[in-house]
Amino acid sequence: MSLDRRSGCPINLSLEVFGDRWSLIILRDMIFGGKRHFRELLNGSMEGIASNILADRLKRLMQLGMLTKADDPSHKQKAIYSLTEMAITLVPILAHLGAWGRVWLPTSEELSIRAELLEKGGPPMWEKFMDELRHEHLGTPLDTASGLSVRATLQAAYQAVVASKALSASPAA
Amino acid sequence: MSLDRRSGCPINLSLEVFGDRWSLIILRDMIFGGKRHFRELLNGSMEGIASNILADRLKRLMQLGMLTKADDPSHKQKAIYSLTEMAITLVPILAHLGAWGRVWLPTSEELSIRAELLEKGGPPMWEKFMDELRHEHLGTPLDTASGLSVRATLQAAYQAVVASKALSASPAA
DNA sequence: TCATCTGATTGCATTTTGCAATCGGTTGCA
DNA sequence: TGCAACCGATTGCAAAATGCAATCAGATGA
The missing domain is CATH 1.10.10.10 (Winged helix-like DNA-binding domain superfamily/Winged helix DNA-binding domain)
Structure with missing residues (x-):
């Protein structure tokens, strides 16, 4: 190293x-x-x-x-x-990496939903995410005032898949 | 490994x-x-x-x-x-990786010209390149009949930089 | 007081890497 | 026919990186 x-x-x-x-x-x-x-x-x-x-x-x-x-x-x-x-500028690389892995490797469904969303969001979503990261880590102002953060959006999608899988595993409580 | x-x-x-x-x-x-x-x-x-x-x-x-x-x-x-x-579908990742490295790391001018060209070419150029690779490696037909291959284009740019650097290093023979 | 949590550090066995030499077979040339 | 050059590897060995568990001293909260 x-x-x-x-x-x-x-x-x-x-x-x-x-x-x-x-x-x-x-x-x-x-x-x-x-x-x-x-x-x-x-x-x-x-x-x-x-x-x-x-x-x-x-x-x-x-x-x-x-x-x-x-x-x-x-x-x-x-x-x-x-x-x-x-x-922070690695975000597009990570997005591509996730998209590639999702297609070619045995990813778990819960974990790949975020990669899929990030891929579908494309460069506009990546830019928004990088802006949010700059705000968090560098203290820069957030120019785009929009509701849910990209991270929260991705996390919500993940939770939804986890919940639906748990439901289908045990249909009735 | x-x-x-x-x-x-x-x-x-x-x-x-x-x-x-x-x-x-x-x-x-x-x-x-x-x-x-x-x-x-x-x-x-x-x-x-x-x-x-x-x-x-x-x-x-x-x-x-x-x-x-x-x-x-x-x-x-x-x-x-x-x-x-x-x-072959790693091409976009390699393009992004090269673009990132060119910005943030001490790349040599000769070697980074190709990354720059590939970045500027964007997804259309990547697609063309992937098509050429499929033709070379998988034997698929080349649907787009265009002149210089992407690899040859990148290589020509590299040679041009090398030549110009050699010229400026020793102006007269 | 005292268990818990903080960001690490140490020692040690295992695995991976880097390097050089070598291998048996193939080829091109004289 | 001889022989050097080249082919895709393989081997042996030292050095480095990794994985794991135990441990550290200081800060915190109850």
């Missing part, structure tokens, strides 16, 4: 940033899950990252300029991690 | 397919470089992959359904690797 710089190829350099098994997972949880704290990332992700790997990746992502860290005013020990613009 | 299936999340599953340092590099060289043989991939890529890693990744990508392998009729020992539709 060093900074080789094997070549100046854009694809290669991108891979050197997040071409490992965990960096993008962490960013995914921050972007789509709204996770900001070490413990949230440690326990919250389904994949179960180890704490030493998480610490290493957070440090690395900060060195690379993808994250910043700040003290949480509400708790002297708590650190808040924020996405930088560099990380 | 096993097939964990840590979770059914589309992004996670995608990462389990090409979330390592070499798989996407190999696919990049096949897609953009037109490489089809083991030796071409071994010696052709700037990053210098080791032969055992290359062999391992080719095997793995075949198991995952991203590549197929066939005998080269012209040479009893030669194997030809082909992209499957699953791999």
